[in-house]
Amino acid sequence: MSAWEKLTALPREVVLGLVLIAMIIPVIRPLGLPLMVGTMAKDWYDTVDALPEGSIVLFDIGFGAGGYPTLGPATIASFHQFFEKNLKIIIMATQVAGSMMYPLIMDAVNPETIYGAVYGEDYVFIGYIAGTQTAMAGVLGDLYAIVSVDYKGTPIAQIPLLKDVKGADDFTLVAYITTSGDIAEGWVYQAYSAYGKDLIGGMLSMMTTTMKPYYDTGQLLGLLDGVKGASDMEFLTGHPGDAIRSSDVLSFSQTLVLIFIVIGNISYFGARAARKEEF
Amino acid sequence: MVSTDPLVWIAAFYTIAATSYAFRDNTIFKFSENTFIGAAAGHLIVMGVKNVRDFGWAHIMKGEMIYWVVFVLGIMLYFRFHRKYYWLYRYPIAFLVGNGIGISIRAAIHSDFIVQIAATAGPLTAATTFDTFNNIILFIGVLTALSHFIFTFEGMHRGTLGWAPKIGRWMILLALGASFGNTVMTRFGQYSGRILYLVRDWLGVVA
Amino acid sequence: MSVFTEERLVPLVAFVLAWLATYLAIQLGKQGKIRIRRIPGLDAIEEAVGRAVEMGRPVFEIVGMGSFTDIYATQTVAGLSILSYVATLSARLGAKMYAPQADVGVMPVAIELVRTAYTTEGKIEELDIDEQLPYLSGEQFAWAGGIIAMAARMKPAANIMVGPFWAESMLFAESFDRAGAMQVGGTARMYQLPFFAAVCDYTLLGEEVFAAGAYVSGDPMQVGTIGAQDWYKIVGFILAIIGALLATAGVPVIGDLLSL
């Protein structure tokens, strides 16, 4: 094996061990680097900031455990902004495990103690509704025709916040955070195209490129780009959390990936050049 | 201070088990994979029963007897496993497919075609020369990428417009590179959340 | 107030025209009036099978884990057309093809296609279905593990992966590269496309998968469908150019018309 090939001959366990170490160090010793806020996240923040007090927001928890490590912090930061602005939030879930994320998010945001928000008056959770776009169009079309109880089973007629909310016209803004392409596109089709609402969306950063055309054409007024968007929101709302800590992990681990790519290509082209000389 | 909560210990075990496949396939991973498949299917049933109660049975309780039809259609879904009467399952599936496709494509023609073309048909010049430069690159990107996906029009691939699909492929590959970069961030961002769980919530090494 | 929703006249016209275009294009497809241009990816597939013959090592053909009832059914159908094409090439050129299966619904169709291909090439006696089209598993990581084991054992010279793929595509690419195989990949699942493009020797990008499937199968409905889609893209292409030039000259008529 030539010297070039030795460069990429490290056994699998050693390579993966390096990656693991590169992720553990920054968690133990945070770097606390300055953060540069992206324009898409700033647009999400400004769209919410421009809402008058008391506006009603429809928020969809479109992710489950699979997205929780990065989209959980994004949702927590977004909720901090909603409650700070004294907005009313009607929360639903189009992802089947979304209703399991609700208690985790509410424990982290703690709206009762920090913002004096009251369940039923300032925010309500109507739970998971099956059918993805059918659920979206159902809630926006005629809320009372489709929903009869909130996630705990309380009839919605007894919930003050829902008393005068009949459908799309009563929502000022629709927002969602999701791991699923169907949900991300579904809200553009139903909230923007079918009911003409202002819409902002958050998603895993791997989905950002496929959803960017909707942001560029104004169908999405703001976009949270995975952990990057989450850390931007944590910074903008002044509530640093797990996303900013994850950014430190990114600094180490992604630098290691760049090093691997460079070493890998040096080894590849070196070996190829060496082989050419032999012939 | 290491956590004493059994929930955290079980969660830590499963976090390590689910990671182990990356190092080598092993029985602990197989155990966690089968646990996950079972738990996921169980959760679907729980949420399914709750939805059937809240969105179906609630209507029957209010006297809307027509909803019995929906319950019958719902049961028919499970005939797909029946050797002889499997075709009964086609009635509810046909309803879901018609509903799902209709509700989606009615708006897709607007969001994915009309609005996108209208935006591209906008002015190329902008306030600053840098923005104008960006508009032109974006404009070229849209049209060449589009031409790369035109398959039945010979003229697009030979003669005057022959270069368009080739540049389109390059623009697509450049954009895929950005998507690749963001996918790296997705995976590491997600796993860093799990490392945080192990180091902070489980082992208590960090506050 | 008219029956039609005011601000949706243009999408309505576009939508109705889409129905007509689809119907018309499928009729033209049946009359053979629509022809799909040669897809470069198919030349790469031929080169891959040729390489397998020269090196006397097997060629793998993977259709992916999709089924006929999920939303990626059309990608699975296109993948099966490519499987049939590779089976025909393998039978004709004498390469040993392996196509491990993951979906119990897709498997019988795949077996049928491969058997037909080998029969038409008069090489049916060389085909051993159980060995060459084994069912591995329906679960993602078990399916990936099965293929990795086969690749490590057989050291294939070529690997062709066209169809819907998820996170396991990275595992396949890594294992087949270690086995020294030439790889041709293709998927319309946009999240997996970057991996294919970074690792395969040739990649069918997104919709090229459907065009390649239709080109190979020659099925008038698939060909017609691609024709109908092309008409829309060409209309979009022209409207965008005219619109942009006019708008730059200060007359945003196309943009306004479309946002009517």
Place this chain on the structure above:
Amino acid sequence: MDYRRDIPLAITFLVGVIAVMDYYTTLKSVTDTFTVIKNWGVVLYAFALGIGAVNLFRVHGRRISERRRADWPFSAWLLLMIVMFVVVGLGTGQFETSSQYEWIYNAIYLPIDSTMYASLCFYMSYGAYKILRARNFDAFLLFITAIFVILGNTPLFPATFPVFFHIREWIFGPIVGGAYRGIRIGIGIGAVVLGIRTLVGLETGYLGRR
């Protein structure tokens, strides 16, 4: 008229057309009908959520009864997991909101689901080290933007050289914006034409076997 295929195809066409008319017309009767269809749709989707479990019981139940494969105990454990989540979920009458259910979800389901896909970062790292090569012009183009986006996404570099942040923002502007708009138009038109083929009964894969 084959009632086993033609009636379902007619249902698909009818429901699909009502959904389309609900969007393009202002007829009250159509909107009211579609509201009922939407409500029925939610209930039917909810019913369909159990199909996966039934399938698992068939497949893994056979593995347990036959005991041919060495790993049949895993199948038994899988089915036990389904039963446990259903019993805890439905037993308390509070479904997923009971503290017991939250306990088993956060102890078992959440860690595996959030870790399994996240651990792909290890494959990507090993892939970067072993196989991600600029072996041809296609891969070379992809690497240019991939490396600059990774640089921009790694807070260490923009913190020291802000230019990396602006390069990433620029790549996501015209480069991603242009190519992906072309791709998005292609996907959108493809979905519409395929949807039309399905509504008019030319695409019948969803009906299952003949």
